[in-house]
Amino acid sequence: MGSNEMMRIAILGSSGGNLFNLGGKDPEKLIGEIVAQSKSAGIEIGIVQFIAAVESMDVAKEKTTASLYVWDPAENRIIRTFEGLLKDTNEAAAEVDSAISSQIHSGLIDGLIVMSADPNHANKLAILAAAEKGIPVVGTGGTSMALISSKGAKVIATSGTTGTTNRTRAISFMTSLCKHWGIQYYPVLGDTSSKHKAASSSPWRRINLKGIMQSSLPGFIAMAIVLALSQIPALKGLNDVFDIMLKALPVVLAVIAAKQVSDMDEVSIVAGVIAGSLSIQGGIIGGIIGGIGAGLLVQFLFVKCVQWRFPMTTVNIVAGGFAGLLSGLIMYYLIAPFALQLGEFIKYIINMAISFNPIVAGVIAGLLIWPAILGGVYHAAILPIVLLEMEKTGNSFLGAIDMVGLVMVSAGITLANIIAPRDKGEAAVATPGFLINMGFGTFVEAAYPFMFSNKMVFGGAIFAAGVGGGLVGVFNVRGTAYVPSFMGPFLSNNMIGFTISMGVAFVLTFLITLVANKTVRSKSSINLETTK
Known part of the structure; x- marks a missing residue:
């Protein structure tokens, strides 16, 4: 033909x-x-x-x-x-x-x-x-x-x-x-x-570390909730559950990574579970590497077995079982110790910076958090560090900065535009963003329209984030975002300190935005009078 x-x-x-x-x-x-x-x-x-x-x-x-x-x-x-x-x-x-x-x-x-x-x-x-x-x-x-x-x-x-x-x-x-x-x-x-x-x-092109991290976030939040509940005297037994979940995180990441790379439905999931189980000693970095390896091997072995005309049941067994096993054994015997040390080194550097001067570290992190998310760096660099911190303790210094410097600042901006907007139409735009910020601890992008259209609001957001970050350093807070704002303090290591940090950043941004909106309205009124 x-x-x-x-x-x-x-x-x-x-x-x-x-x-x-x-x-x-x-x-x-x-x-x-x-x-x-x-x-x-x-x-x-x-x-x-x-x-x-x-x-x-x-x-x-x-x-x-x-x-x-x-x-x-x-x-x-x-x-x-x-x-x-x-x-x-x-x-x-x-x-x-x-x-x-x-x-x-x-x-x-x-x-x-x-x-x-x-x-x-x-x-x-x-x-x-x-x-x-x-x-x-x-x-x-x-x-x-x-x-x-x-x-x-x-x-x-x-x-x-x-x-x-x-x-x-x-x-x-x-x-x-x-x-x-x-x-x-x-x-x-x-x-x-x-x-x-x-x-x-090419399965190599489907490797997306940011996607793996974002998809695994619910597992880390669940672990943080279990940690918080275990602090209640009547629920001390949950400490054992926390330890189990801690060991399960590499498996979660491995499954997500394997499915992302090969996307062969249940076959890639099985391979990810096997590889992740053998990558536990490598921490979350080990889980990611093991899962990626399993995903690559799944597709390679699957195609080869089909070309060799193996029965489809056997193809799935080889692709899912052997891919996970090979990748997992390589992780277990060769890579896991190095992956664990890499994760520990990153956490060590962060802790060193915080220990040197926690207030300065908090202020710098707060001032940089908005430029980071606007520049696309947040999910690629900051989120992985947050998850590395949470891997051991269930909460994170940068996670607290996230809640204080991004979520609370965005909530303050949107609430100000609900109560006293520059024009009536902006209140309808701000309301869903405020509710999501407060109710889910995410969607900080809701503040973008107001920040980009007013330099005072933009500067106020960065300033308030810096102040909030400094307070996180003062109180040595470890926390997390991506949870309802009222739950944030309960999932932290310092409930009062986190509450104060969140409240100050929220109120400060709220007031600055009110002043900025009033200034714009006053200028508009003056211009209107002049044209008359």
Whole structure:
């Protein structure tokens, strides 16, 4: 076949028995993943015949209902054309089976993807036509694939469904077909839109430390809450829970990292858990490295095993189990001690700076916190340090600076614009930001419109953050943001000191913004009088 000729495939089968619990009960997602992978390979979907029952075919009864899905080329997706008893649905599917057979005989279909098909009834004509024309067939479903082979079909890859996912099946199907046809194919992972297709070819490009850190933040906050609760005399037993959660953090980070890099659904998650469990001694840095290694190995081993035509269940076991194990063992024996020391060194430098002069350290951190977030440095540099600090103690010096210098300052600015805005429309803009700042300890970006439009507000925000940071140093506070503001002091090591630091930064910014808004309104009134 010419390299410029687009190949066309037919997809046929049913929601199956075991497949039902592994994606078959959601035909849109199951077929959608195949469609995404076929686009990446430059292969066209010609026709689809898929029977989806409301329960597994292993327990289907006469009264079981089912739906027939076919391909809509105009919308580029499957649509439901019939719904009724399974027996009636099979009869309706016979017409599509005949259509597929005709297209195969006419040379319009170059290959078949089958999943839990019925080669003796619902898919009989299509399978016989495929056997006569000698087109390649790939699929899952042990019994059905054996029957298809017995009818003389050219089966180039077959597997059971145990341990598979929609994505791993789709990649396996497409890899086998593309190898047979000599087509270059890169699996689409994560975002399946065409503009991301090129990036998907290299898992190295999907490594995003900022994304890993941000996604893992809920785990650190949960740990901080457990630490705070353990300070209550009646809940002292939670100290043991805190210790367990502390050890679990590298696993959390490893899972996130592995899924981000490979994005192979459950396979990457399993690999991340295994790698993370063996990376615990390396702390959160070890967890990240172990997870990234597992993610890279998952995709490499998966593609290799598919190319070697391993059964799909075995492919998943090798990709998920071996990838996690190899990466984890490398971490455990070689890298973990160095990763732990790196994390300890970073924390040591921070603690040295704070110990030298905590007030100066707090003022500097407060003054720089807004430029850092505006310059895009916060999530890349500051957040990782916050998490490193929280790894051992459950709270952080820079976490306290975050709450005081960013969240409280933003809340002060937005509240001032609710009470006394420059114009009435700004109150509606400020209200959601204030509520999120106070209720969730995040969304400091709500202050941007007011800061960028008024130099006094902008300068006041940096000044108040510096003052608040200095107070954090005075009281030697360790805390965290990303929690409701009223909870912040309870999750800190100094409840009174944190409350004072937060309150001063909030009130100071609030007053400066009120003055700035009043000045603008006064100038506007004077200009209006002059024009009259």
